[in-house]
Amino acid sequence: xxxxxxxxxxxxxxxxxxxxxxxxxxxxxxxxxxxxxxxxxxxxxxxxxxxxxxxxxxxxxxxxxxxxxxxxxxxxxxxxxxxxxxxxxxxxxxxxxxxxxxxxxxxxxxxxxxxxxxxxxxxxxxxxxxxxxxxxxxxxxxxxxxxxxxxxxxxxxxxxxxxxxxxxxxxxxxxxxxxxxxxxxxxxxxxxxxxxxxxxxxxxxxxxxxxxxxxxxxxxxxxxxxxxxxxxxxxxxxxxxxxxxxxxxxxxxxxxxxxxxxxxxxxxxxx
Numbered sequence: 001x002x003x004x005x006x007x008x009x010x011x012x013x014x015x016x017x018x019x020x021x022x023x024x025x026x027x028x029x030x031x032x033x034x035x036x037x038x039x040x041x042x043x044x045x046x047x048x049x050x051x052x053x054x055x056x057x058x059x060x061x062x063x064x065x066x067x068x069x070x071x072x073x074x075x076x077x078x079x080x081x082x083x084x085x086x087x088x089x090x091x092x093x094x095x096x097x098x099x100x101x102x103x104x105x106x107x108x109x110x111x112x113x114x115x116x117x118x119x120x121x122x123x124x125x126x127x128x129x130x131x132x133x134x135x136x137x138x139x140x141x142x143x144x145x146x147x148x149x150x151x152x153x154x155x156x157x158x159x160x161x162x163x164x165x166x167x168x169x170x171x172x173x174x175x176x177x178x179x180x181x182x183x184x185x186x187x188x189x190x191x192x193x194x195x196x197x198x199x200x201x202x203x204x205x206x207x208x209x210x211x212x213x214x215x216x217x218x219x220x221x222x223x224x225x226x227x228x229x230x231x232x233x234x235x236x237x238x239x240x241x242x243x244x245x246x247x248x249x250x251x252x253x254x255x256x257x258x259x260x261x262x263x264x265x266x267x268x269x270x271x
Contacts, residue, residue, distance in 0.1 A: 001144050002100070005093075008050050009100035012063065012074070016041060019102030020065060022268055023095070023223075024075040025214060027110040027230075032257045033264060034077045039066040045078070050097070052080045052090045063094075069268030074101055081209055083188040088138040092217040099147065099221045105162075105271055106218040107264055111252070112206035112229040113191065115199055116180060119206070119231050122256055124263070125178040126166045127227035128158050130212050131204055133185040138213045139220060148220035157219045162226040162267060169266040175259055180205030182229050184212030206231060226267060230256050 013019065026033055043063045045051040053061060060077040067073065080091045095106070112125070119125065143150045163179065170177045183199050185191075187209035191199065199207050206229040218225050232252040 001142070002146055004050050005096045005100050008048055008093075008097045011048060012043060012065070012097070012101060016065060018072050020072040020074040021102055021104050022068075022071050022073040022271065023098040023101075023103040023106045023218075024068075024073055024264070025079050025106070025108040025211075026075060026077055027079060027208075027210060032254065033261050034060075034064050034075055036261055036265065037064050037066045037068045037073060037075055039064050041065040050093055052084075052086050052093070069265045069271075071268050071271060073268065074098060074103065079210055079214070081188075082134060082136070082186050082213065083209055088134075088136050088140070088213055091213050092138045095214050095217045096147070096221070098218075099223070103223065105224040105226065106214070107226050107228075107267065108211055108214055108218075109228045109230065109260065109264070110182070110208045110211045111232045112182060112208040113196075114205070114231040114234045115183075115196060115207055116178070116205040119178055119234065121231055121234050121252055123178050123231040124170075124175075124256060124259060125180050125182075125206055125229040125231060126163050127182045127211075127229060128160075128163055128179055129181045130157070130215065130227075131181060131183040131199075131202060132212050132216070133183050133199070134212060135186060138217050148222065152220045154216075154219065157215060157225055159224045159226055162224065165270050166226070166263060166267060169263055170259075173259075173262050173266075177263075178205070178231075182211060182227065183207045185209060228260065228263070230260065
């Protein structure tokens with residue numbers, strides 16, 4: 001069952017004399033971090049057998065292999081979403097391939113709506129837990145025993161040591177991180193006011209349409225996981241004028257890029 005992952009990994013690594021140890025997934029409007037990676041190789045998703053094609057504006061659709069923070073990395077500049085019509089196997093295919101590239105730590109980011117009323121637009125939240133509100137789990141089906149156990153424990157999915165480092169890095173660089181729970185849902189509709197209230201009652205601090213499937217698969221195959229949400233719109237479920245557009249999400253995410261770049265670079269340096 002792993003042959004398709006191995007085949008893609010062999011293609012990606014061809015011509016390189018190293019294997020990346022860090023995988024990075026860059027979400028909506030956050031692709032600018034890729035500009036600071038010293039790239040050795042850039043591959044379009046369409047050229048990799050098994051990779052879907054990213055169809056969302058703000059997702060460039062290419063894989064970058066190179067150096068960041070003194071470590072060899074592979075970065076996804078654009079990700080795949082369940083709402084695009086892809087299966088969970090397709091959405092998480094790149095994470096499975098990363099295992100065969102040599103990746104040990106996954107750094108994942110997303111643009112998210114703020115549910116916590118104490119969060120402001122432009123805040124960065126380090127994820128300490130998640131809620132899977134998707135109608136599907138990426139591990140449904142025959143388990144791939146070579147990659148992980150049938151029933152993975154999810155109590156320590158997000159690496160506490162890396163979370164603590166992130167807070168210190170932020171403080172050293174003059175900004176503060178929020179910390180909380182991310183809830184992932186299918187989309188593509190943004191939440192109704194009632195859904196905002198429901199998700200907040202469930203204990204979530206930010207909400208989005210990605211990340212959870214990738215993290216489940218990464219954790220299943222033994223990767224350390226570090227996750228960040230950029231709060232691109234605040235929680236205003238009772239505000240009739242509080243509409244959100246994808247363009248707004250991208251603009252806010254782009255404005256936070258310098259902080260995000262420092263944070264992710266320093267986290268990777270610390271590995």
